[in-house]
Amino acid sequence: MGTSPPDAGKRILITGASGAVGYATCELLTKRGHRIAGTLRSRGGRSSQAADGLDALGAAVIEMDVTDDASVERGAAAAIDALGGLDVVFNNAGIGAYGVQELFTADEMHRVFDVNLYGVQRVMRAVLPHLRRQGAGTIVYTSSLIGRVSIPFYATYCASKWALEALAQSYRAELARFGIDSFIVEPGALPTPFLDGMLEPRDASDDYAPEAAALEPSLRGMVGWLESIAEQRPEMVARIVADVIEAPRGEKPFRVVADRSGMGEGIARYNEALGQVTRALYAANGMEEMLTLNAGPT
Numbered sequence: 001m002g003t004s005p006p007d008a009g010k011r012i013l014i015t016g017a018s019g020a021v022g023y024a025t026c027e028l029l030t031k032r033g034h035r036i037a038g039t040l041r042s043r044g045g046r047s048s049q050a051a052d053g054l055d056a057l058g059a060a061v062i063e064m065d066v067t068d069d070a071s072v073e074r075g076a077a078a079a080i081d082a083l084g085g086l087d088v089v090f091n092n093a094g095i096g097a098y099g100v101q102e103l104f105t106a107d108e109m110h111r112v113f114d115v116n117l118y119g120v121q122r123v124m125r126a127v128l129p130h131l132r133r134q135g136a137g138t139i140v141y142t143s144s145l146i147g148r149v150s151i152p153f154y155a156t157y158c159a160s161k162w163a164l165e166a167l168a169q170s171y172r173a174e175l176a177r178f179g180i181d182s183f184i185v186e187p188g189a190l191p192t193p194f195l196d197g198m199l200e201p202r203d204a205s206d207d208y209a210p211e212a213a214a215l216e217p218s219l220r221g222m223v224g225w226l227e228s229i230a231e232q233r234p235e236m237v238a239r240i241v242a243d244v245i246e247a248p249r250g251e252k253p254f255r256v257v258a259d260r261s262g263m264g265e266g267i268a269r270y271n272e273a274l275g276q277v278t279r280a281l282y283a284a285n286g287m288e289e290m291l292t293l294n295a296g297p298t
Helices: 020-031 045-057 069-083 106-134 155-178 206-227 234-246 264-284 288-292
Strands: 011-014 035-040 060-063 088-091 137-142 180-187 255-258
Touching (some): 011 020, 011 069, 020 045, 035 069, 155 180, 155 288, 180 264, 264 288
């Protein structure tokens, strides 16, 4: 069963490479000697600058729309061809949502889930046959601190990331027998264009007029606070992701908080407690071996 040649670094597919975290991770991993294929929906338009930057890094630029089955299949095949194989998949493409929850239509919610959850499933179905055949690999997922706890006005986004956490946890157990590691990175909010591009509901209601009036000032206030925290940047998340990718098999923690705002400390404790509950639940159902195959912290 094959693995990547150690001298050549790992062959890594990163979705959402035009976003701040995706691009920073592509840049850092390239500098560390890994070979990167970064995906974006199109080389043109708003992504053209990122595409040019990825070219300059020596990364393979792959057009992939994670909401389209055929596009994902083509993109995964192109990435494997460009890299000469595949060792790591970073499911990083994502979209935010912000607004009064009642005002979101089911179709608007579906758009968020189509990227943040179903898009991950499309990528997994495209890459896992390759990783299973070679008997080795690492899967990385971008979740969020609010993929662990829900707060007002972010419910659709929170729900999509909660669902991603559940998906990733099951995949972790089911893939361990094939030599495939899994881990989730949980960033806190970052002062990036991601916050400006969040989906908002088209509907409005006078009943929610006070809440609606407070949304924009609240968001701007949060961005200002985040900008005041020097380390709360995409490069911090990229370093954490790169360090865990490079950790030996069996030593990768399953959940990794990436936050310098102070908000992540409670989530880290929550994750530790959940790990204990998870192990007890697996043991009670005769599934504990599916966790011990991944020897890193739950």
